[in-house]
Amino acid sequence: MSFYAWMLALHLLAAFAVAAALVLYSVLVVTGRRASAGLEQARLLFRVAPIATPLIAGGSVLVLIFGVILALKSDRFEIWNGWIIAGIVLWAILGAVGQRTGAYYEGVQKLAEGDGAASEQEVMARLRAPTGAILHLLTLTVFVLLILDMIFKPGE
Amino acid sequence: MTVLGVLRSHGYDLAVFVHVVGAMTLVGGLVTSAGAGLLGWRDPDGRLRRFAALTLFAVALPGWIVMRIGAEWAYSKSPWDDLPDKLQPTWLGIGYFLADIGGILLLIALVLAGIGVRKARSGGGAGLLKASTVVAAVLIAAYVVAVWAMGGKPS
Secondary structure, X not given: OOHHHHHHHHHHHHHHHHHHHHXXXXXXXXXXXXXXOOHHHHHHHHHHHHHXXXXXXXXXXXXXXXXXXXXXXXOOOOOOOHHHHHHHHHHHHHHHHHHHHHHHHHHHHHHHHOOOHHHHHHXXXXXXXXXXXXXXXXXXXXXXXXXXXXXHOOOO | OXXXXXXXXXXXXXXXXXXXXXXXXXXXXXXXXXXXXXXXXXXXXXXXXXXXXXXHHHHHHHHHHHHHXXXXXXXXXXXXXXXXXXXXXXXXXHHHHHHHHHHHHXXXXXXXXXXXXXXXXXXXXXXXXXXXXXXXXXHHHHHHHHHHHHHHOOO
């Protein structure tokens, strides 16, 4: 296998790591919003969430590094091609929106780790509030746009 | 039209998109399920193990179906469909083999999880749910190889 093929395989694996983290977060967001969910279930969900941290942190950095190497080494593409620039811009937006989403749920997690009925009510209210779900949906939308850009390569 | 032109046609791109989205959902569902199952391995109440089992049903299974439909669609739109079996590229064979073997393993994990969840209502089923977690973890390893083969396309 050539160097370029290895970079492509690693680029794809890094993208899958990011996707796996986003799917995990989606499962947690949907489960957390269910009417039957309580504080104990919320705490359970926050135990699962850290599985995604290395996947999204490592995956998002590596996908960019391998992507840039691919663009520089390719005979078919240049790094200034429109779809590659669009990919880098979408990657930056994904990071910004993802961080905002993460900060929202970190706040909810801190509340969930506290004691008392008042905090339980607030935790459940925040998990069911549209803010987190909308932010997560926005993150997913940007990721899907990124995948569409990488597959369709508009303007190529 | 060149082979490259056929490969880059938008019909093929859409099929690849469906295939990739299905595969990503499948891998994400497996990671969530195996991760939750391993975290809840020693938990006495087994809620994380049930969560892991339900994730297999609700996320990994639909992901596998979409991935497999996308694979067949992409194959039918690609020039490989017109070639005899012995001229098919190795990476395609690896992908098909792992997708299908993975499907059988996923089915086994789902059956184990289904019986495990049923038994969990009467306080049992922990062993079956743990076995389902182990199969999900094996599937993650298999699909990492599949993603590597699809990306690197070893000849």
